[in-house]
Amino acid sequence: MNVVIGIDIGGTKTKIGLVDEKGKCHIKTFFRTREFPDLDDYLDKIKSVSDELVENLDKKVTILGCGIGAPNASSKKGTIENASNLVWKGSVPILEKLKERMNIPMRIMNDASAAALGEMLFGGGKKMTDFIVITLGTGFGAGIVANGQLIDGYDGFAGELGHVDMTIGDGRLTGLGVRGGLEAYVSATGLKRTIMYMLSKYLVVSKFRGISYNDLHGEDITKAAEEGDIIAQRAFDYTAKMMAQALANFTAFTQPEAFILMGGLTNSGKWIMEPLESYFNEYLLEVYKGKVKLLESSMDGKTAAICGAAALIWENEKS
Amino acid sequence: MNVVIGIDIGGTKTKIGLVDEKGKCHIKTFFRTREFPDLDDYLDKIKSVSDELVENLDKKVTILGCGIGAPNASSKKGTIENASNLVWKGSVPILEKLKERMNIPMRIMNDASAAALGEMLFGGGKKMTDFIVITLGTGFGAGIVANGQLIDGYDGFAGELGHVDMTIGDGRLTGLGVRGGLEAYVSATGLKRTIMYMLSKYLVVSKFRGISYNDLHGEDITKAAEEGDIIAQRAFDYTAKMMAQALANFTAFTQPEAFILMGGLTNSGKWIMEPLESYFNEYLLEVYKGKVKLLESSMDGKTAAICGAAALIWENEKS
Structure with a gap:
């Protein structure tokens, strides 16, 4: 089965899950964002949690990529910029640094934009253009x-x-x-x-x-x-x-x-x-x-953000 | 030379011109919109003025289509809807009725949207995506x-x-x-x-x-x-x-x-x-x-609206 790692970075929790092409989240977990004030530690944690999810899933999967939703994320620069409720200050080159750890296709986007993409691919927006x-x-x-x-x-x-x-x-x-x-x-x-x-x-x-x-x-x-x-x-x-x-x-x-x-x-x-x-x-x-x-929204509130993040990669796979 | 008829319908004046693919308006004229309270008379006037422009131009031209900018125009329905400063009330099926007179490709759009298309094709928006x-x-x-x-x-x-x-x-x-x-x-x-x-x-x-x-x-x-x-x-x-x-x-x-x-x-x-x-x-x-x-705007204020209207057709020709 092909899956995408969906990551929702929030001020309180970081949620991670594995999402298939229909927008189904097969396994998910979270950890507390604030416990990792150092960016490198935080990204190591993301890497290890992602590996654990793949191991813990009872099926064999191929990871097609990793999509991230985060506050104040710039999709074009791959950064998080001065997010008021995150601990890392200034312009954070999160995509570049995560790519050093996980060599797969990767995209980041503002969390609400990711949610919109999730609705477009998997939810109530499927049949709407506007x-x-x-x-x-x-x-x-x-x-x-x-x-x-x-x-x-x-x-x-x-x-x-x-x-x-x-x-x-x-x-x-x-x-x-x-x-x-x-x-x-x-x-x-x-x-x-x-x-x-x-x-x-x-x-x-x-x-x-x-x-x-x-x-x-x-x-x-x-x-x-x-x-x-x-x-x-x-x-x-x-x-x-x-x-x-x-x-x-x-x-x-x-x-x-x-x-x-x-x-x-x-x-x-x-x-x-x-x-x-x-x-x-x-x-x-x-x-x-x-x-x-x-x-x-008709999407499950508990996984909507993870599926939205995963949609960043599924959008390209499907088109 | 290939040209497009550009028409800017305003509450006071209706401006018509012939515009080439570079956005140059070769000949133009106008008449007073309010002198034609009957829609059929108005559309007959548009037809006759357009024909005159083609005759009066010193070059032989091929007309590729007709683009119209108008207040409260719906591009999807081809209508003008309840425009407060036009005499025709309700939903006016202007595209359908004009097609009975001029059998060429035709598009209508809100005047400001047409202006934006004009800037995109011919003006300061040429190199911008947003x-x-x-x-x-x-x-x-x-x-x-x-x-x-x-x-x-x-x-x-x-x-x-x-x-x-x-x-x-x-x-x-x-x-x-x-x-x-x-x-x-x-x-x-x-x-x-x-x-x-x-x-x-x-x-x-x-x-x-x-x-x-x-x-x-x-x-x-x-x-x-x-x-x-x-x-x-x-x-x-x-x-x-x-x-x-x-x-x-x-x-x-x-x-x-x-x-x-x-x-x-x-x-x-x-x-x-x-x-x-x-x-x-x-x-x-x-x-x-x-x-x-x-x-x-760097476009000539006297012809910008006509060129914007013409851009509705040139956009399709160029793509």
């Missing part, structure tokens, strides 16, 4: 497919939509110091910040008056909304409204047939999706109304 | 080239960036009723509106206190700025700031190598370009700084 994948995790990421191709940008940094200014001069700062940046509102962190904002704005009773910012978790907010907590419900409504505004604006750019949403925030289900759908259709320009779908 | 053309006329248009291809969108309406909301809930209405829409600020009309706003905000002496909105023209504003009129200068600064904010946001989408600017507002030269450059570099996300050029 769609945008939105990853809603700690931050806000976007991978854009137009004319049936992933949009890279001049040197590989297209789709940094989490830093689009939503407010002109008077908004929250993102982790990158962008005032009013979208991801300061629409992300797991954004939702937490909005809980704080709602506690400042209203005096209604809420369970969140007894929970500190640091102790706040996304799933608690969903649970509170279910239980009728007004602050939680208003926070979701506010988040959905901001997101709808952003997606309506993005539509005017490449006119996607659909937005495919994935990541933590989508687990809040109807609390985010229902108001999102309603505001989105309200904000959409007349010429686009009724033509743009909001879909939740 | 750029965005911004047309600054009565309105604000955009044509997006990424991965070396024009981005069409799901059914041909990509690049409607004049209607991106810049203000979240508290802005000017565009002609399409979009509150806070970019073109309500950044366009010839937007600049006039900003003069009114500056007259409301400040009490300084200005020649514009004696001129009505209807009597106000772009070139007068440039002239006044030259003469030291504070209201004119502040209006340019405000316009440039809004535009810089928008272009910085757009950069995060497809990461273009350059924005190529064309149309009336660029004639205001340094009054718009200098503050634009300065604000743009201030607003740009760190990862893009120093990598995105702001260029003025």
Whole structure:
């Protein structure tokens, strides 16, 4: 069986798996990224974990290549550039250094772009030529497919939509110091910040008056909304409204047939999706109304990032 | 000599010319669009004017096809849809009806997208795979080239960036009723509106206190700025700031190598370009700084739209 090594580099975990041409992940594992502050140690670890996966799989496999998804990755340069939630600073020549250890075809890409490629090859984007994948995790990421191709940008940094200014001069700062940046509102962190904002704005009773910012978790907010907590419900409504505004604006750019949403925030289900759908259709320009779908990713959340990374290699094998 | 008929349909004028493969317009003419409120009369006029151009040219030519740029045109459907500044309402099947009169290869496209194709084939975009053309006329248009291809969108309406909301809930209405829409600020009309706003905000002496909105023209504003009129200068600064904010946001989408600017507002030269450059570099996300050029179109303003329309056919001939 032919497989591709898919690697998802995140600030917390590095996930590695072996993915076949249908996008099935046959075996996977992870380790904690921060335990390897030295880049060489980190890459040695990737090499050894990959070898273990191949050994542990009960079938004989041929490795066709290795695809990597990572924050702030430049597909054209093969580097990770100043990623705010990774320990290695500056421009990290990760592809070059990993090639010294594994002599196979290799590609790296921004994690959200890799997710879009995964949807294109294996998921809901299979039959679409124009769609945008939105990853809603700690931050806000976007991978854009137009004319049936992933949009890279001049040197590989297209789709940094989490830093689009939503407010002109008077908004929250993102982790990158962008005032009013979208991801300061629409992300797991954004939702937490909005809980704080709602506690400042209203005096209604809420369970969140007894929970500190640091102790706040996304799933608690969903649970509170279910239980009728007004602050939680208003926070979701506010988040959905901001997101709808952003997606309506993005539509005017490449006119996607659909937005495919994935990541933590989508687990809040109807609390985010229902108001999102309603505001989105309200904000959409007349010429686009009724033509743009909001879909939740159909890919398995536990392996979607690994399969997206593997898609970088499968894309070339298939074409 | 082989030529293509290039047609630029505007609210005021319809311009027609014959364009060779190098993008040279050998002969051109225009007529007033509004004099033909009946679509059949209008298309008969296009046919007769095209025939006249061929007769009047001193060389023998072969017509390879006809390319059309028009507001709100859908390239995929061959229609013009609800264009606010054209007399024909609803969905106008212009390509189908024109084919009944001229049996040659024919394509239609949004005027700003046609301009982008013109820059790609004949202008400053020749060596670039990722750029965005911004047309600054009565309105604000955009044509997006990424991965070396024009981005069409799901059914041909990509690049409607004049209607991106810049203000979240508290802005000017565009002609399409979009509150806070970019073109309500950044366009010839937007600049006039900003003069009114500056007259409301400040009490300084200005020649514009004696001129009505209807009597106000772009070139007068440039002239006044030259003469030291504070209201004119502040209006340019405000316009440039809004535009810089928008272009910085757009950069995060497809990461273009350059924005190529064309149309009336660029004639205001340094009054718009200098503050634009300065604000743009201030607003740009760190990862893009120093990598995105702001260029003025090098194409002849009088024929750029005709050549852009002709590029729709030349693109296929050349590939």
